[in-house]
Amino acid sequence: xxQKRPMIHVQDVRKVYRMGDEEVVALNRINLKIYKGEVxxxxxxxxxxxxxxxxxxxxxxKPTSGRVVIRGVNISAMSEEELAAFRxxxxxxxxxxxxxxxxxxxxxxxxxxxxFCGMEKRRREEIAKVLLKRxxxxxxxxxxxxxxxxxxxxxxxxxxxxxxRPQVVFADEPTGNLDSRTTEEIMKMIMGFARKYNETIxxxxxxxxxxxxxxxxxxxxxxxxxxxxxxxxxxx
Amino acid sequence: xRTGDLIAVCIQNLLRHKARTFLTVLGVVxxxxxxxxxxxxxxxxxxxxxxxxxxxxxxxxxxVHAAGKGARSAVLNKKAISRMKELEGxxxxxxxxxxxxxxxxxxxxxxxxxxxxxxxxVGIDLRVAEIMGYSLTEGKxxxxxxxxxYAGQNxxxxxxxxxxxxxxxxxxxxxxxxxxxxSPVMPPPFFDIMKTPVTLELDSGKEDGKKVxxxxxxxxxxxxxxxxxxxxxxxxxxDIDTYQSLLEQQARLAGKKQEQQKGYQxxxxxxxxxxxxxxxxxxxxxxxxxxxxxxxxxxxxEQEARQKQLMLGGLxxxxxFVAALGITNTMIMSISERTREIGVMKSxxxxxxxxxxxxxxEAACIGLIGGVVGVIVSYGISLLMNxxxxxxxxxxxxxxxxxxxxxxxxxxxxxxxxxxxxLFSVAVGVGAGYYPAGKAVGIPALEAIKHD
Numbered sequence: 001x002x003q004k005r006p007m008i009h010v011q012d013v014r015k016v017y018r019m020g021d022e023e024v025v026a027l028n029r030i031n032l033k034i035y036k037g038e039v040x041x042x043x044x045x046x047x048x049x050x051x052x053x054x055x056x057x058x059x060x061x062k063p064t065s066g067r068v069v070i071r072g073v074n075i076s077a078m079s080e081e082e083l084a085a086f087r088x089x090x091x092x093x094x095x096x097x098x099x100x101x102x103x104x105x106x107x108x109x110x111x112x113x114x115x116f117c118g119m120e121k122r123r124r125e126e127i128a129k130v131l132l133k134r135x136x137x138x139x140x141x142x143x144x145x146x147x148x149x150x151x152x153x154x155x156x157x158x159x160x161x162x163x164x165r166p167q168v169v170f171a172d173e174p175t176g177n178l179d180s181r182t183t184e185e186i187m188k189m190i191m192g193f194a195r196k197y198n199e200t201i202x203x204x205x206x207x208x209x210x211x212x213x214x215x216x217x218x219x220x221x222x223x224x225x226x227x228x229x230x231x232x233x234x235x236x
Numbered sequence: 237x238r239t240g241d242l243i244a245v246c247i248q249n250l251l252r253h254k255a256r257t258f259l260t261v262l263g264v265v266x267x268x269x270x271x272x273x274x275x276x277x278x279x280x281x282x283x284x285x286x287x288x289x290x291x292x293x294x295x296x297x298x299x300v301h302a303a304g305k306g307a308r309s310a311v312l313n314k315k316a317i318s319r320m321k322e323l324e325g326x327x328x329x330x331x332x333x334x335x336x337x338x339x340x341x342x343x344x345x346x347x348x349x350x351x352x353x354x355x356x357x358v359g360i361d362l363r364v365a366e367i368m369g370y371s372l373t374e375g376k377x378x379x380x381x382x383x384x385x386y387a388g389q390n391x392x393x394x395x396x397x398x399x400x401x402x403x404x405x406x407x408x409x410x411x412x413x414x415x416x417x418x419s420p421v422m423p424p425p426f427f428d429i430m431k432t433p434v435t436l437e438l439d440s441g442k443e444d445g446k447k448v449x450x451x452x453x454x455x456x457x458x459x460x461x462x463x464x465x466x467x468x469x470x471x472x473x474x475d476i477d478t479y480q481s482l483l484e485q486q487a488r489l490a491g492k493k494q495e496q497q498k499g500y501q502x503x504x505x506x507x508x509x510x511x512x513x514x515x516x517x518x519x520x521x522x523x524x525x526x527x528x529x530x531x532x533x534x535x536x537x538e539q540e541a542r543q544k545q546l547m548l549g550g551l552x553x554x555x556x557f558v559a560a561l562g563i564t565n566t567m568i569m570s571i572s573e574r575t576r577e578i579g580v581m582k583s584x585x586x587x588x589x590x591x592x593x594x595x596x597x598e599a600a601c602i603g604l605i606g607g608v609v610g611v612i613v614s615y616g617i618s619l620l621m622n623x624x625x626x627x628x629x630x631x632x633x634x635x636x637x638x639x640x641x642x643x644x645x646x647x648x649x650x651x652x653x654x655x656x657x658x659l660f661s662v663a664v665g666v667g668a669g670y671y672p673a674g675k676a677v678g679i680p681a682l683e684a685i686k687h688d
Binding site for chain 2: 051054055058060061080081084085086087089091095099101103104112113116117118121160164172
């Protein structure tokens with residue numbers, strides 16, 4: 001396991017926010033290696049720094065010090081344009097509030113990341129339809145987000161996250177707005193995709209119930225990693 | 237992103253808030269209209285002015301007058317003429333020969349029945365007569381033909397009938413009745429000048445009564461043109477060489493030295509275009525001659541027109557500026573509503589440059605639609621204005637039946653103004669969208685995962 005190159009390598013990442021005159025340490029020297037195919041749950045209560053860590057991992061914010069290396073590339077040093085290209089190729093996102101664009105149909109929403117890559121409309125929508133069928137929305141292809149339930153929207157969100165076959169998918173409280181039955185369904189779906197394509201999933205949550213879906217649980221508290229356990233039986 | 241996708245996204249966004257987009261576009265339409273209408277009125281004014289000037293005289297012909305008779309003043313001779321021909325911008329030059337000191341009587345009809353004593357006779361280079369702006373109502377220019385004249389439009393009325401008593405021996409061209417339209421009909425002259433040869437007699441002025449007599453054929457009838465001179469009206473023009481040889485014969489009979497040694501009294505210089513008039517005129521003045529052209533009238537008029545046009549355009553531009561503020565406002569509003577969306581797009585890998593393009597394109601779209609609709613509406617308004625102007629002037633023009641020209645339009649929109657207006661509206665849109673687009677670009681991807 002140590003010989004393998006980590007998919008995500010967090011090196012000494014520190015993040016300090018300045019609130020007026022006060023400095024708030026959100027992340028305090030985090031070191032973390034996440035490998036390909038791992039479903040890693042970043043668990044912590046609100047204020048533990050888990051969201052901040054997600055931001056650093058996904059390149060949404062630059063760390064105050066230290067760096068985040070994904071697939072051997074230091075994303076902390078990337079420009080906005082480079083990050084955009086990197087996200088197109090390697091990263092997928094699942095959001096708590098689904099974040100489908102209301103002016104686009106389900107197909108258009110799912111095809112959106114491919115549009116950013118410059119793929120032709122017919123081809124990308126073909127791919128999007130396949131994905132939507134796989135998440136069970138074949139009857140909602142041309143519906144707008146406003147015409148779909150929360151669970152359906154999140155399923156479209158999942159399809160969108162996986163449509164580019166990314167290496168890493170970040171899921172930020174993906175079931176935060178859903179009831180428990182739908183939660184189960186959604187999580188199983190995410191896991192299904194992850195296992196099928198051997199993808200790395202970073203699952204950020206404060207819900208202890210979610211922990212059971214993950215292979216690895218990294219617990220954060222006050223900006224420090226206080227626990228890092230792998231589930232037994234998971235083949236490394 | 238592909239251009240097609242960019243356009244599709246931007247149209248999708250514009251259609252999301254139809255009322256807002258419509259109102260913003262309406263602002264641009266009004267702004268564009270006011271610019272176009274104002275400028276078109278300016279152009280209309282200028283056209284009307286140019287027409288008036290053109291009626292007053294050919295704008296590109298400079299009249300050159302010989303300087304005084306002093307020994308040191310420049311002589312307007314053949315050498316001077318050929319120097320003028322070589323000036324930059326000159327198209328043609330002809331000397332203009334007039335002889336006032338020699339009594340010339342013109343006879344027409346059988347046995348010299350009809351006589352005209354005061355006809356103005358002008359000699360020019362007939363090869364360039366047409367270029368100089370002389371035009372014929374009858375006949376054709378025949379530069380090579382010997383011994384022929386081109387009669388002024390009303391030359392025939394200058395003749396008196398020697399067989400009738402004094403007081404009843406001329407046809408008054410104004411004595412005719414009015415026709416059904418109320419315009420006067422000219423009574424026919426004694427003879428048709430086109431069909432009757434005329435005879436010129438140049439008196440020697442001596443007691444011996446010797447004369448130079450030359451019969452000439454009339455091969456053309458000139459259109460009257462007051463700016464050109466009497467010759468187009470109550471006189472005639474002929475080939476300058478013929479005229480000169482007649483004058484030389486007369487001088488020999490009179491035993492006087494030919495005055496032509498001193499040069500011509502005047503010349504006409506035709507310039508290629510209006511822009512070269514001032515330069516050529518200056519050069520001729522440098523050669524030591526006096527000049528006159530429409531330029532001295534046209535210049536200040538044009539300047540004034542340009543000022544007015546600028547002022548009108550400025551007034552129009554104010555409303556377009558207000559429309560630009562409207563676009564900026566709409567864009568800022570739409571961006572602040574779409575903050576999260578922009579964050580989502582960025583986190584899904586949308587390039588920063590594409591975000592900028594989307595918003596600039598939206599603003600440009602508003603400008604384009606506003607511009608196109610504005611131009612169409614402007615054409616409509618312009619048409620209505622011109623119709624209204626025509627209506628109100630029709631009563632007036634009844635009186636002025638003689639002016640055959642249609643009253644010039646109040647507002648003129650040339651194709652380049654329409655094109656300019658559309659492009660300018662697009663530019664205004666892009667300009668107005670620049671700041672909001674910059675704002676949109678600055679929105680971080682982080683917005684996507686903010687929990688609210």
